[in-house]
Ligand SMILES: Nc1ncnc2c1ncn2[C@@H]1O[C@H](COP(=O)(O)OP(=O)(O)OP(=O)(O)O)[C@@H](O)[C@H]1O
């Protein structure tokens with residue numbers, strides 16, 4: 001028997017977007033499939049919305065699964081059915097009155113930006129549009145939770161972003177709790193509130209995305225962060241540039257746009273130049289990281305760091 005995941009202790013908060021990141025084979029899909037018991041853990045319990053799914057009868061479980069929508073990397077649409085029928089499928093399974101189904105499907109297609117596409121077949125849609133159908137279908141029975149298994153991995157970067165913003169939109173509009181798995185830090189950064197990093201079947205790190213991103217502890221996490229910021233931790237290769245002391249400064253939130261560093265240096269006799277800088281956004285929080293070459297006395301550098309700390313900004317002198 002393969003032990004795919006072990007010792008998982010995870011609580012996803014109501015209304016949040018929770019991301020799980022890990023390399024191929026880490027156990028992400030297995031973990032996600034445990035949430036709706038498509039995969040039954042050999043021990044432990046799964047509780048969704050206060051109900052312990054692991055204690056339910058098959059019939060009760062079927063009912064409760066309707067509270068949990070799921071979308072997949074390869075969309076899993078019925079190719080012989082129209083867009084309308086794909087979305088209507090779970091409504092028919094739930095024995096919704098025929099008269100209400102059409103209106104509900106139209107409403108769902110509107111929500112995902114596919115008004116007027118009801119009569120098309122999946123083969124006539126782009127990847128992004130197929131995933132929108134997948135999302136509409138997953139939302140048909142008004143679930144409280146949406147599970148996303150690599151929902152954007154088959155899409156190009158631009159389409160990925162449009163699907164991510166749709167997910168963020170539904171999360172906010174419907175108060176839907178979303179748990180997604182991915183191997184891309186970009187996905188985590190764009191829409192997740194919290195993240196768990198999974199490696200070889202275990203959670204090795206978990207926290208607010210911004211904290212994990214700025215202070216990755218586990219090696220896998222550091223690799224993911226590096227991959228997504230490109231060489232942000234790599235120093236310029238020409239040794240000659242590093243004449244002064246190397247200072248790393250990290251900003252988040254409003255600080256990112258304030259000239260605090262400039263002010264701090266100005267108070268001393270030092271001069272500085274920025275060797276490298278990134279300003280980006282995590283979900284809606286701006287953050288930035290600067291690598292600064294400071295030329296001045298040791299005392300100057302100490303005072304600059306102290307001033308930045310006093311402003312609540314992280315700054316450290318690198319070796
Ligand atoms: N049905 C199964 N039978 C046997 N082993 C399995 C089964 N499903 C998954 N595994 C194994 O469990 C481990 C975790 O697989 P899982 O599919 O959860 O990984 P993943 O993180 O989703 O990977 P990927 O990013 O490639 O989708 C792997 O070693 C895999 O080979």
Ligand SMILES: [Mg+2]
Nearest residue numbers: 028029030150
């Ligand atoms: Mg998988």
